[in-house]
Amino acid sequence: MxxxxxxxxxxxxxxxxxxxxxxxxxxxxxxxxxxxxxxxxxxxxxxxxxxxxxxxxxxxxxxxxxxxxxxxxxxxxxxxxxxxxxxxxxxxxxxxxxxxxxxxxxxxxxxxxxxxxxxxxxxxxxxxxxxxxxxxxxxxxxxxxxxxxxxxxxxxxxxxxxxxxxxxxxxxxxxxxxxxxxxxxxxxxxxxxxxxxxxxxxxxxxxxxxxxxxxxxxxxxxxxxxxxxxxxxxxxxxxxxxxxxxxxxxxxxxxxxxxxxxxxxxxxxxxxxxxxxxxxxxxxxxxxxxxxxxxxxxxxxxxxxxxxxxxxxxxxxxxxxxxxxxxxxxxxxxxxxxxxxxxxxxxxRKEDQEWNEVISLDNLRLAWARARNNLLRESLCDETELRLFEVELNAKLQDLQEQLSAYADDVARIEEQIAYKFPKNVNVTRPRGLSRIEEEILSVAIVQRLGNKVSQLRGSSTPVKVNVCSPFGLGGERSKHEDVWGHIRSF
Ligand SMILES: C[S@@+](CC[C@H](N)C(=O)[O-])C[C@H]1O[C@@H](n2cnc3c(N)ncnc32)[C@H](O)[C@@H]1O
Missing domain, CATH: 3.40.50 (Rossmann fold)
Known part of the structure; x- marks a missing residue:
C-alpha cells in the first residue's frame, strides 16, 4: 500500500x-x-x-x-x-x-x-x-x-x-x-x-x-x-x-x-x-x-x-x-x-480526403525533407534555423498540423492573402506564427498531395509554379475546407 x-x-x-x-x-x-x-x-x-x-x-x-x-x-x-x-x-x-x-x-x-x-x-x-x-x-x-x-x-x-x-x-x-x-x-x-x-x-x-x-x-x-x-x-x-x-x-x-x-x-x-x-x-x-x-x-x-x-x-x-x-x-x-x-x-471532416492528406504527418514529414533541400539550395540559407527545426522535428510538424487543422489565423486567413506568400525579405513581416520553413513545408505538402490538380505554384525555391487556387474544381464536390483553400491563394 x-x-x-x-x-x-x-x-x-x-x-x-x-x-x-x-x-x-x-x-x-x-x-x-x-x-x-x-x-x-x-x-x-x-x-x-x-x-x-x-x-x-x-x-x-x-x-x-x-x-x-x-x-x-x-x-x-x-x-x-x-x-x-x-x-x-x-x-x-x-x-x-x-x-x-x-x-x-x-x-x-x-x-x-x-x-x-x-x-x-x-x-x-x-x-x-x-x-x-x-x-x-x-x-x-x-x-x-x-x-x-x-x-x-x-x-x-x-x-x-x-x-x-x-x-x-x-x-x-x-x-x-x-x-x-x-x-x-x-x-x-x-x-x-x-x-x-x-x-x-x-x-x-x-x-x-x-x-x-x-x-x-x-x-x-x-x-x-x-x-x-x-x-x-x-x-x-x-x-x-x-x-x-x-x-x-x-x-x-x-x-x-x-x-x-x-x-x-x-x-x-x-x-x-x-x-x-x-x-x-x-x-x-x-x-x-x-x-x-x-x-x-x-x-x-x-x-x-x-x-x-x-x-x-x-x-x-x-x-x-x-x-x-x-x-x-x-x-x-x-x-x-x-x-x-x-x-x-x-x-x-473525415470525408474531406484531400485536406486530410495534405495535413497528414506523413505528408508533412516528406514535405519537410524536400523543403529542407530546397532551402539549402538558397544562397542565403540560414542553416542554424534549419538545424533547430530538425532537432524538434516531430513536435514542429505536429504543431504545423495543429495550426492547419485549426484554420489558424496565421495559416488560413491573412486578409484574403495566402499566408505563406513569397518572396519575403527583411522588410516584409511574415504571417504571425508561421516560420519560413513551415511556409515552405506547407507549399511542398500541398503540391505533393494535389500534384497535377494544381496548375501553378509559386514556391520560394522551386522552379515549378503551382497555384493552389482551385484544387476542388476537378469535378469533385466542393470541400467544406474550401474557405481555407480559398485563403491559400493569391498571386
Ligand atoms: C445538480 S445541478 C448541477 C449544476 C452544475 N452543473 C454543477 O455541477 O454545479 C443540475 C442543474 O441542471 C439543471 N437542469 C435540469 N434539467 C436540465 C436540462 N434538461 N437541461 C439542462 N439543465 C438542466 C438544473 O436547473 C440544475 O441547475
Missing part, C-alpha cells in the same frame, strides 16, 4: 474572489435568498429539487466547490492539460457548452486550467473562449452570469472571454445554441469550429428524470390502447436519445469538426436518479447508457472515440464562504465520482 499523501486541490485566487463576490452579491442584492446560509444540509434530495432563491443559493454555498473540483480534476487528469493546451494553442475560438450549468462550476474549472497554462507560460498565444451556460432555471443562470461576469473582468489580461446563456433545458435549448455557434463562425470567418467541449456536470439525473417521465407518459397511452410506437418512439434507442440527436444536429449544422463530451456524475447524488421509482439503476449505469445511445445515434455516421470511463477520487480544500468550512469546520475533503469522456470526429 502506498503511503503517498494525496495532493489537495484548492481554488485559484481568482476563483476565490469570484466565489466570494457572488456570495456578496446574493447577500446584498437577492433579498429572497435571505437566510440561505442557515439552512441545514439534511434532506438534500428535497433541497436539490427546490428552485427558489434560498435553495439555489444554498446549493451554491454547499455544493459549488465540490462540483468545481470534480470538473477541475477531470480536465487536467482525465482529459489532460496538454490536450487542452492543444485546443487552445492555435484556435480562433474554443467553445465550451456547460449543460445544466447551475452557477458555472464546469465553466469556471475550465477557465482555471487556462489561467494556469497562461501563468506557467505553457500558452503564449492569444486565447479566445466562448462559454455557453445552458440551464432551465433562470436563477441558476443569474448565478452563472454573476460568476462569469466576475471572471471575465478579473482575467481580462489573460484571456478573451465571452459568455452567453440559454434559459432552457437541453435538448430544447438546441436552437439558441446552434445560433450562437453559427454566429461565432460568421464573426471568426472560419469554415468549421475545430473543437467544442461539452461539459455535462451533474446533469444526468435531470436528463434521466425527463426521459423516465416521457416513457411513463407513453406507457400510460399504450395501456389505454393508443398506438404511440409507430411515430413517437421511432428513433428511441434509450436514455440520451434526444440529447444525442441534438449533438448530432450541432455537429452537422454548425458545423463542428471535433466535439468532446465529458459527463460527470456524483456518487453521493446517486439516489437522485432513483427517486420516485423502484429503479436501482445507479448514475454510473445511466451515464454508460447515455454513452451507448450516443454511439448508436451519432456513431452511425461520425467516429466516436471512448477516451475514458471510470470512477475517480478528488482531494480538495473547501474554500472560505463554503458551507463545509463555515459551518462544519471541514477543510480537507475527498469525494468519488464517475467520468465518461468521448470525442466525436465529424464525418464531414
Amino acid at each position: 502506498s503511503d503517498t499523501q494525496p495532493t489537495y486541490r484548492c481554488f485559484h485566487p481568482l476563483i476565490v474572489n469570484a466565489y466570494t463576490s457572488v456570495h456578496q452579491w446574493i447577500e446584498t442584492s437577492v433579498q429572497d435568498a435571505n437566510g440561505y446560509k442557515s439552512l441545514t444540509y439534511s434532506n438534500l434530495k428535497r433541497k436539490l429539487q427546490e428552485t427558489d432563491w434560498k435553495h439555489i443559493a444554498f446549493q451554491y454555498y454547499a455544493l459549488f466547490p465540490a462540483h468545481y473540483f470534480k470538473a477541475a480534476y477531470t480536465l487536467d487528469s482525465v482529459i489532460g492539460e496538454e490536450q487542452i493546451a492543444t485546443w487552445l494553442r492555435h484556435r480562433q475560438k474554443v467553445c465550451i457548452l456547460d449543460m445544466g450549468c447551475g452557477a458555472g462550476a464546469a465553466s469556471a474549472a475550465f477557465l482555471e486550467i487556462v489561467i494556469r497554462l497562461k501563468e506557467q507560460g505553457k500558452l503564449t498565444n492569444e486565447v479566445n473562449i466562448l462559454f455557453i451556460g445552458v440551464d432551465p432555471s433562470h436563477r441558476a443562470i443569474g448565478l452563472y452570469n454573476q460568476t462569469m461576469g466576475n471572471l471575465k473582468s478579473s482575467t481580462a489580461n489573460l484571456v478573451n472571454l465571452n459568455f452567453k446563456h440559454v434559459i432552457e433545458g437541453f435538448p430544447n435549448a438546441i436552437n439558441p445554441i446552434n445560433r450562437y455557434l453559427k454566429n461565432e463562425l460568421l464573426s471568426s470567418q472560419i469554415p468549421c469550429l475545430s473543437n467544442v467541449l461539452v461539459m455535462q456536470l451533474n446533469v444526468i439525473s435531470p436528463f434521466s428524470q425527463i426521459y423516465r417521465s416521457c416513457q411513463a407518459n407513453l406507457e400510460e397511452l399504450r395501456a389505454l390502447g393508443v398506438d404511440v410506437d409507430e411515430s413517437t418512439t421511432e428513433d428511441d434507442v434509450g436514455l440520451g436519445t434526444a440529447e444525442a440527436q441534438a449533438y448530432k444536429q450541432l455537429i452537422e449544422s454548425v458545423p463542428v469538426d471535433v466535439m468532446h463530451i465529458v459527463t460527470i456524475g456524483t456518487k453521493n447524488m446517486e439516489k437522485q436518479v432513483q427517486e420516485g421509482t423502484n429503479s436501482e439503476v445507479t448514475l454510473e449505469e445511466r451515464i454508460k447508457e447515455m454513452a451507448n445511445t450516443l454511439q448508436q445515434i451519432v456513431g452511425n455516421r461520425h467516429t466516436i472515440n471512448q477516451i475514458n470511463s471510470g470512477n475517480h477520487t478528488v482531494y480538495f480544500e473547501n474554500p472560505p464562504n463554503c458551507y463545509w468550512r463555515d459551518q462544519k469546520n471541514v477543510v480537507e475533503y475527498n469525494t468519488e465520482f464517475y467520468v465518461d469522456f468521448q470525442t466525436v470526429y465529424s464525418a464531414d
